[in-house]
Amino acid sequence: MPRQTHPALISGKPGQHPLVVAQFLRLREQVPPLYGLLSINAAILAYTHRGIAPGMLTLSVPAVLISACLIRMLMWMRPVKVETLDPTRIARNLRKTSVLAIVFCIAFVCWAFALDQYGGAEQHGHVAIFVAVTLLGCVFCLGFLPKAAEAVCLTVIAAFLIYSAVKGTEVLIAIAINLALVAAVILKLLRDSFNAFVELEISQRALNSERRQAQALGEENAHLAQTDALTGLPNRRYFFAMLESLLEHSGTQDPFCIGLIDLDRFKPVNDTYGHANGDRLLTILGERMAAAAPDNAILARLGGDEFGLIVMGDLDQAEAVTLRLCEQICKPGQLGDVVVSVGCSAGLASFPEAAVTANRLFDRADFALYHAKNHKRGQCVRFTEELEALIRSEQTLDTALQAADLRRELSLAFQPIVETAELEPLGVECLARWHSPLIGQVSPEQLIATAERLGRAREVTLTLFDKALDALERLPANLRLSFNLSGHDLCDASTIAALLERIASAPFPSARLLFEITETSLIEELEIARGALERLRQTGARIALDDFGTGYSSLSSLHQLPLDMVKIDRSFASQLDEAAGRRLITAIRNLARSLSLECVIEGIETENQLISARLAGFPLAQGYLIAKPMPLDDLLRSVVPNLSPLSKAAPLH
Numbered sequence: 001m002p003r004q005t006h007p008a009l010i011s012g013k014p015g016q017h018p019l020v021v022a023q024f025l026r027l028r029e030q031v032p033p034l035y036g037l038l039s040i041n042a043a044i045l046a047y048t049h050r051g052i053a054p055g056m057l058t059l060s061v062p063a064v065l066i067s068a069c070l071i072r073m074l075m076w077m078r079p080v081k082v083e084t085l086d087p088t089r090i091a092r093n094l095r096k097t098s099v100l101a102i103v104f105c106i107a108f109v110c111w112a113f114a115l116d117q118y119g120g121a122e123q124h125g126h127v128a129i130f131v132a133v134t135l136l137g138c139v140f141c142l143g144f145l146p147k148a149a150e151a152v153c154l155t156v157i158a159a160f161l162i163y164s165a166v167k168g169t170e171v172l173i174a175i176a177i178n179l180a181l182v183a184a185v186i187l188k189l190l191r192d193s194f195n196a197f198v199e200l201e202i203s204q205r206a207l208n209s210e211r212r213q214a215q216a217l218g219e220e221n222a223h224l225a226q227t228d229a230l231t232g233l234p235n236r237r238y239f240f241a242m243l244e245s246l247l248e249h250s251g252t253q254d255p256f257c258i259g260l261i262d263l264d265r266f267k268p269v270n271d272t273y274g275h276a277n278g279d280r281l282l283t284i285l286g287e288r289m290a291a292a293a294p295d296n297a298i299l300a301r302l303g304g305d306e307f308g309l310i311v312m313g314d315l316d317q318a319e320a321v322t323l324r325l326c327e328q329i330c331k332p333g334q335l336g337d338v339v340v341s342v343g344c345s346a347g348l349a350s351f352p353e354a355a356v357t358a359n360r361l362f363d364r365a366d367f368a369l370y371h372a373k374n375h376k377r378g379q380c381v382r383f384t385e386e387l388e389a390l391i392r393s394e395q396t397l398d399t400a401l402q403a404a405d406l407r408r409e410l411s412l413a414f415q416p417i418v419e420t421a422e423l424e425p426l427g428v429e430c431l432a433r434w435h436s437p438l439i440g441q442v443s444p445e446q447l448i449a450t451a452e453r454l455g456r457a458r459e460v461t462l463t464l465f466d467k468a469l470d471a472l473e474r475l476p477a478n479l480r481l482s483f484n485l486s487g488h489d490l491c492d493a494s495t496i497a498a499l500l501e502r503i504a505s506a507p508f509p510s511a512r513l514l515f516e517i518t519e520t521s522l523i524e525e526l527e528i529a530r531g532a533l534e535r536l537r538q539t540g541a542r543i544a545l546d547d548f549g550t551g552y553s554s555l556s557s558l559h560q561l562p563l564d565m566v567k568i569d570r571s572f573a574s575q576l577d578e579a580a581g582r583r584l585i586t587a588i589r590n591l592a593r594s595l596s597l598e599c600v601i602e603g604i605e606t607e608n609q610l611i612s613a614r615l616a617g618f619p620l621a622q623g624y625l626i627a628k629p630m631p632l633d634d635l636l637r638s639v640v641p642n643l644s645p646l647s648k649a650a651p652l653h
Helices: 019-048 055-076 087-115 121-141 146-167 170-225 236-249 266-273 275-292 315-330 358-375 385-402 444-454 457-474 493-505 526-537 554-560 570-577 579-594 607-615 632-639
Strands: 256-264 297-303 306-312 333-335 338-340 343-351 380-382 410-419 425-436 440-442 480-484 513-518 542-548 565-568 598-601
Touching (some): 055 087, 087 146, 266 275, 275 333, 306 315, 385 444, 410 632, 457 480, 457 632, 480 542, 565 579, 570 579
Parallel strands (some): 480 513
Antiparallel strands (some): 297 306
């Protein structure tokens, strides 16, 4: 038995694209030839019966039938519109087509049988051929509408068999039977072909559906791969992809800028309230910045607490956008029952002035951010020619330090710390010196910054500390030695462990060692630094807070850190000549005394300053008036036995 028509071909909801649409599109290719076949065959049959049959049967009736066929052919040949492909509408039109097919076949068969009443054997044979050939042609043309093809076939064959039986002609009956058998085989083939078409359409649609799903999944994965999961902002990959795309398509007439924004004081939020609250704060800040970012800017989270920005425009426009985002960052955020606030620093670099490649442009913005973090915290810094010169100098420093023989090139200079009353030395501070054979003398600040940048900070610190221990063995036993540690040193467990090992094996009491730290270097890693200082202090060494008064939270540092001494920044020494300055200095000294901390005032450069420091109650002082930093041999030869020419001056009263 022939298989049933697939149900998808007779159903369909508006807005979908079921098989009935494909069925309709295939029929559009075959129905016009069907009507053309009917029209031509009818015209030929009418022509062969001219003069034999009445004019109504050879002219009027065929003219009406052929006109109806041509009208239907033109209707099927109209261009397809979007609304035409509505499945419900198509299903309704196909049912209408099936009905019209039966109507047309009945009309043509009745007309043919009417003509068969006239003429001789040739005309009778032509009528039989017309019925057979036209039927088979129509069945083939209706192959994509099986029900209509079956209805036409059954209608014509049944009518032909009845007509043949009524006529009683054996030849006609034989022709009708042969036609029925051929039609049955053709219908079987058409049904199989149609079902194959259905299966092919279904498989193609399933394949297209899978492709669409795979494409959607790929697009979703691509979106996720370029989106930061925490904030919902574009991530680092997207940021650099957009940067590369801009550089590929931008000319010098299309300037743009990139910016980097790094949060200040974010780590204390993580340490104090937990990483979950830190993540929540990043989410809040991301939402704020996304809402504040203009259409000409792309905002992304690059990782951690760093955000990237691409602004289409010049540096003035980019700075305006950056400052607007920074305002959103600095607003307090609600984390449950706690309100926290952070700050931020930013760096900007412009294309094409700063660089023309992605990596160099990013590096320039990163250097501007680095400069902001270290010198203009909380501000937005543009990359300028001055910073370009600084980068070149840093590259030169990097090259020199990478090739440096540290034990040979590093040395120490020593500056005494004395009692203000008798100018007797109580200790010396050792200061790092680097003389490179490639670039000459390098400042201690540049040495430390370069070492940290290159990952040689531990090696530099330990080399200098070994030299300090060697010097301490040569100094009189009553002198202590101050050694400076950076925040990087305190946060490096391996460096602290190596220092403790050297202190334990030193041939002199560890009480002669004093480690100096600067408050600004501890702001980000206060807890870790405090733990490292406690371990150093447990050896008997002492801890001093250097440059006191220049940090961000000096008073809190006095309580949180294990300190034995504070060293007043040299900027206060210049105020000793003024009454207001002396009152401020006295207040600082009283504060230190109330906390049982020794107090040293730095930067003493004139006798008046020394006298004022003594009158203000400072027991210890350090500065160029007393002695400049010098090599150890010079210190042992001139300062230790006979402190300085100043010691020969009249006593201070």
